[in-house]
Amino acid sequence: MKEVVGLNILSEGHVVAGHRELNETLVEWVSVMEVPVENFVRKHEFVLTTGIGCADDPILFEKFVQDVIQSGASALTVATGRHILDIPERVVELADRSGFILIEIPWKIRFSDVIQEVIEAINRENELERLQGEEIRQQLTDCVLSGGALQDILSILHEKINMPVAISDQRQMIRANYNFDTSIINTLNGITDGTITQLKTPQVPLEEHPLYHHLNQYMVNGQTCYELTIFSNDKKQGYLLFMPDEQDDLSWLTMNALEHGLTACALYFLTENAIETTEIRLKDNFILDLAKVKQELTTQVISKGALLGYDLTIPYACIVGDFRSTEVEDESYSHENDRSMQSSLHSLNYYVQKEITHASQQLQRATMSTFDEGEVVIFLETNEQVYQEHVNHFLDMVERRLHDQLTNIDFAWGIGFHRGSGNVFYESYQEARAALDIHTKQYGFGERTFFEETRVNRLLMILTEEDHVVTHVKEILRPLVEYDQKRKTDLIQTFMTYQKYKGNVSQTARALNLHRQSLLYRLRNIEKLTQLSLVDADDSFLLEFSVRLWMLNKFKD
Template structure:
């Protein structure tokens, strides 16, 4: 932030000054500092500095004077003024030739103009210009903040930035999808959004004229073909919310003032995303509470409830399938992750829920079916709009879409599902939920993690559950299995599972041994223990039926508990 050489020459104290070279560049060269520097220059001159010199020490040595001027030029100074009349009476032609070659601004000041007056007046003008610029950028900052507070959107933010910088700008979300832009290159937007062919490269190291600004270290550059643009990351609460893209015609447009405006735009964008997230979270909480009540409470489907549903974007008049699931991670994944990674996974349930909800909505969009989803303590509840096909077919197609994308996003995740569609699925949300929970509980006991259990496939299990509530049958099960259960608990064996596998393979010893990874003699020893503990013969069909029925009733009883 400074003033141009042309402005400096308008200051009264500089009226006697004479421009020797670089007259065409007076409007371009910015002066941010002023100092009196004599030879040697070394590292005493900063970029964009106005250097005053008497030429002392070089007056009788043209080569030394030429070397001094070359050092000033190399330092990045904006202009050099010699005081003539004492040590230097006339600036040599070789010096003006050198300055002209580098398009450098070289001035001549009469000896009677005091350097102290020049320093005072130029610094005063720079300070005055800084105050004006600071006031301007503060007004723009306030305008940007008010834009967000008054409910305006990202497009209005972009308009304010462009009108005050004339730099084309755009805003993208954290997925790099452009949400708003003002005169930003359309092809670049399409490439970044993945809607047009083209590769882009992210560059982080470069030499640019704005590296002294604090924002410089946070700027990244995109190379798209032969073109380029810059990017700043929008952060709030240390979370990446999106990106501010800007494409100046040249780096000279990235003045200190314009970078300040871009910095204020970053703050406004972060505030906008925080506000947007807060609104979204409030809407999610309202939807979650509504769906939890709908599933877990036997509510009357009156007009008031349907109106509330419509306000939240739901249509309760359609037939729905209910899916109840539990989120788990595969054991082999959990066993191999470090403690820090496990902590991240356990603390990121909200993020997993977010991804699942997004994929549920995406799968519904693909199948053109309405969806309603919520979460509670690791339990996933989804209502999926049914169609004319069997609900099992519709559900499998839907879950295949959801789980395929989730496995790409969340490694090792598994969701076991219980599914139901009570009667025709119309106005029976609570009943469908209860049936889905029953199906899930039955499936959890009988299948591996990640399976799907349909309520319509659990008729036998539900019949057995009903039987298990009979006192006489409960006593028969207890008398049949209690010694077997006690033996397993005391000896840390698994005779009940041995019998289940043995029965599954129709009493085939060889197949059972292979399935249990046991030696044949070890399996026969277990089978003899089962017979001794239960008093039943595994060769007797009635005894086998009694033992199988007792085991199944006992396992279903465990599910209910």
């Protein structure tokens, strides 16, 4: 308003009330208004009037001025000398009490000239704000494109809007802060106790600004703060927090600066995500090449690993994991449920990688890991003497936390440790993959197998290539297989459990959750169907040899 009363067209005007408000009162528009006011005057409007209709009624004129004051107008200018000869003292006192600007101008000044100059002044101011906003936008964009950090974005933003600002990521972790009270942030995030009230309708002076409908306003322990959500690629990336001293501090320039700040933050997170995605892809490809491509551990490979944060000069054990849902039946798993499991690979990857990182940090051992079509490949820092102990401890931590989060998932692990030089990572992976394949083909999921434990099965797998051996095995086991299929029983598994416990009936019954007599009945059935005696060492060996070979050959087919 100080700039308005300083215009040439108002040089003959006189401010009769509200002098102290001239420096603080904004003007956004200008209008001419006569009685009645009703709802035709908006906030921050500079009102002109002749007082027509109130000339002979001072009480009505006072009511008219009161209505203009209540409308939130910036000021009222009265053209005196025709309808209103002088502004009544009661009206001047009313304006003074209300802190309202009241101006008197001579009748000879045309309202059209006043309107023209005021609008031109407003347009000049708007253009200046537009240029300032454009300058802010350019500064923020250049900051991001030149590799600036979130703190650099906040520094620019704080300089322009002069209020505390902070940026948090989607997990509400503070990434940058400029004079924002951290206790308020901690209360908002539930870290510390406090009183929080969210206003359903934010109280701001510029409700028509585009950002208005995206604002969240909070009262935290009696202090007011605002929050804007940062989006990029239709995904929530974080929050921009700011805390003005007064609501009127949220001017158009401030709101525009915040809008540009929001865009800059979104661009930063987009760039950060792109960099992280590229880095993850490079690491995944590097680890997969180490595991699945025969290559010597040259200086070049070691250097490339170092650039990605990996030390390839220390010994690693290779762990290969596979998984399945315990809620899926075998017959239907490969169809609709398989597609469902495929869709959950990304979330599973997230949980597995998180627990690998956690276990690695807790044990203070380096890891390299990747996830490839449902297969988890992990290289764990260890040493040859106690590598099985290290691996078991590591997997215990991973599995315990994973089962708490993914109760319907079973893992099977194969572990290899290549002793020697050359293609150490490739050989370790081959050993781990072979151990996993052999175990799952015979026993299914839910356990871990070290390569050293598969020597017998590896020998048996050689025999599965001999057709006459396979034929002989099928002849021995055909009665058992047909009986199991027809009666929906599992005599083969019963026998293998019996062998595992070295013929101890009590331990076998307990492991199979069977009554002792029920187990004895099954064992007699096995002897009857195969014509082999389980108490005869040769017969028992032949039957176990046949079952092991049959399992390997069945799953190989």
